[in-house]
Amino acid sequence: MKRHLLSAADLSRDDAELVLQTAEELRSLADRPIKKLPALRGRTVVNLFFEDSTRTRISFEAAAKRLSADVINFAAKGSSLSKGESLKDTALTLEAMGADAVVVRHSASGAPHRLANSGWVRSSVVNAGDGTHEHPTQALLDAFTMWRHLGSLDGRRVAIVGDVLHSRVARSNALLLRTLGAEVTLVSPPTLLPVGIEGWPVETSYDLDAVLPKADVVMMLRVQRERMHGGFFPTAREYSRRYGLDGRRMATLQDHTIVMHPGPMVRGMEITADVADSDRSVIVEQVTNGVAVRMAVLYLLLGGSEPAVSTEGLSE
Amino acid sequence: MPAPNAAPDATTDDGRTVLDARDIGRALTRISHEILERNKGASDLVLLGIPSRGVPLAERIAERIASVEGYDVPVGSLDVTMYRDDLRMKPARALLPTQIPGGGIDGRTVVLVDDVLFSGRTIRAALDALNDIGRPKAVRLAVLVDRGHRELPIRADFVGKNLPTSLVESVRVRLQGIDDVDAVTIQGSTEGEVA
Numbered sequence: 254m255k256r257h258l259l260s261a262a263d264l265s266r267d268d269a270e271l272v273l274q275t276a277e278e279l280r281s282l283a284d285r286p287i288k289k290l291p292a293l294r295g296r297t298v299v300n301l302f303f304e305d306s307t308r309t310r311i312s313f314e315a316a317a318k319r320l321s322a323d324v325i326n327f328a329a330k331g332s333s334l335s336k337g338e339s340l341k342d343t344a345l346t347l348e349a350m351g352a353d354a355v356v357v358r359h360s361a362s363g364a365p366h367r368l369a370n371s372g373w374v375r376s377s378v379v380n381a382g383d384g385t386h387e388h389p390t391q392a393l394l395d396a397f398t399m400w401r402h403l404g405s406l407d408g409r410r411v412a413i414v415g416d417v418l419h420s421r422v423a424r425s426n427a428l429l430l431r432t433l434g435a436e437v438t439l440v441s442p443p444t445l446l447p448v449g450i451e452g453w454p455v456e457t458s459y460d461l462d463a464v465l466p467k468a469d470v471v472m473m474l475r476v477q478r479e480r481m482h483g484g485f486f487p488t489a490r491e492y493s494r495r496y497g498l499d500g501r502r503m504a505t506l507q508d509h510t511i512v513m514h515p516g517p518m519v520r521g522m523e524i525t526a527d528v529a530d531s532d533r534s535v536i537v538e539q540v541t542n543g544v545a546v547r548m549a550v551l552y553l554l555l556g557g558s559e560p561a562v563s564t565e566g567l568s569e
Numbered sequence: 570m571p572a573p574n575a576a577p578d579a580t581t582d583d584g585r586t587v588l589d590a591r592d593i594g595r596a597l598t599r600i601s602h603e604i605l606e607r608n609k610g611a612s613d614l615v616l617l618g619i620p621s622r623g624v625p626l627a628e629r630i631a632e633r634i635a636s637v638e639g640y641d642v643p644v645g646s647l648d649v650t651m652y653r654d655d656l657r658m659k660p661a662r663a664l665l666p667t668q669i670p671g672g673g674i675d676g677r678t679v680v681l682v683d684d685v686l687f688s689g690r691t692i693r694a695a696l697d698a699l700n701d702i703g704r705p706k707a708v709r710l711a712v713l714v715d716r717g718h719r720e721l722p723i724r725a726d727f728v729g730k731n732l733p734t735s736l737v738e739s740v741r742v743r744l745q746g747i748d749d750v751d752a753v754t755i756q757g758s759t760e761g762e763v764a
Contacts, residue, residue: 271663278648278664285669287701292651556651557661 257378261389261429275549293322296353316547344373362386392425394546407434414440415474444485472513499525584756596729601633611640620665627682643670652694674703684742686712689723
């Protein structure tokens with residue numbers, strides 16, 4: 254897991270399984286009267302969010318606080334960033350404050366890499382979503398949710414459906430699920446598949462109805478209208494008809510198949526309300542699991558004298 | 570089960586055997602009776618094993634209590650990793666299972682079960698961990714081996730065997746379920762004494 258968590262591709266299979274097992278132990282904390290562990294007492298975690306986020310920021314904040322870390326929330330709005338401060342100057346400020354970990358979300362792909370590899374900060378950097386690039390803790394919590402429902406992911410078929418082009422969740426999931434032995438099929442209109450998709454370790458399809466009966470997991474993605482500058486599909490209705498998950502399509506799934514969504518959902522667009530609220534839907538559980546997985550990541554990065562598991566690539 | 574024909578003090582590649590399978594069985598039977606005697610019965614008892622080898626020991630004690638009293642004592646496990654005082658001195662360690670029985674520990678007598686009592690630091694961590702889970706009526710400590718060298722004011726209530734050791738020796742407990750045999754061995758510079 255090295256010192257930073259920037260990409261799902263950085264995780265070896267052993268690393269990823271260690272995160273999942275650690276998260277499994279930490280999940281039971283939610284059932285205890287005192288939902289706190291002392292592991293990160295005296296450590297400071299900074300949530301550095303240059304882009305709007307509700308669930309990811311709250312999830313990281315809850316995770317850090319349950320491990321007894323001190324949490325500083327730093328949102329772009331209302332900070333010096335809106336006055337034109339650069340990423341570098343912000344980083345130097347955080348370094349001067351003695352942050353042990355920086356959880357960063359940025360609209361620019363690669364910003365967390367810059368922060369981690371520039372020498373500006375000594376803290377661990379956790380990527381909480383950068384542009385259309387990656388969102389590794391989302392992939393870990395998705396894998397954790399699948400693992401809890403299906404057991405080993407070896408040979409499991411996962412369909413990731415929708416706006417792959419703008420989705421950092423899809424990329425991180427494709428990389429991590431491959432590492433864990435699952436077979437990923439991306440289902441999307443041709444206009445919403447990224448250039449270079451041939452190099453991803455996945456199958457692709459334009460036909461949702463053909464993929465659904467074989468899938469063990471169906472993960473619906475939000476159509477990210479805010480990142481779209483152009484016509485990627487004719488109308489929302491046509492998109493829903495071809496790539497939306499409704500009750501009729503859900504009926505073609507195998508009995509054990511689960512339906513996931515990283516949130517926020519647009520009900521009626523990529524998923525209908527009856528599917529989102531059905532027994533197959535694990536969407537609310539994904540949020541619960543997110544806290545446990547982020548606790549596991551923070552614990553493994555910060556809990557010991559140096560990050561757990563492989564130190565390959567470690568510079569110091 | 571391998572025939573316990575190796576007499577105590579037999580030197581093997583694995584070190585000197587100080588308790589074989591029968592010895593361990595007898596020690597656990599005695600501990601079980603002592604727990605019952607001290608607690609005046611099995612009611613309100615909760616056994617919490619400290620992973621990994623405290624857990625099978627707690628289960629075996631529960632089996633013996635059930636056969637004597639006809640009462641199933643709740644058994645669980647308590648991982649103390651995050652409460653250790655040396656957490657920051659080593660790379661972050663994998664967590665082990667914590668399973669608190671359904672009835673909880675509030676108002677009950679908790680017996681912590683571990684394989685070896687040494688510095689006492691694990692038990693201190695366990696007491697902190699218990700504090701976050703509830704408020705037991707009392708906490709007792711049962712260990713298979715007490716090897717001395719305490720660094721904190723902690724002692725065991727129930728001891729399988731007191732084993733004076735030197736600091737250069739290491740005590741290894743193997744239990745079926747986790748290992749292939751039941752045995753307690755000592756490794757280190759003791760060959761001279763044995764002969």
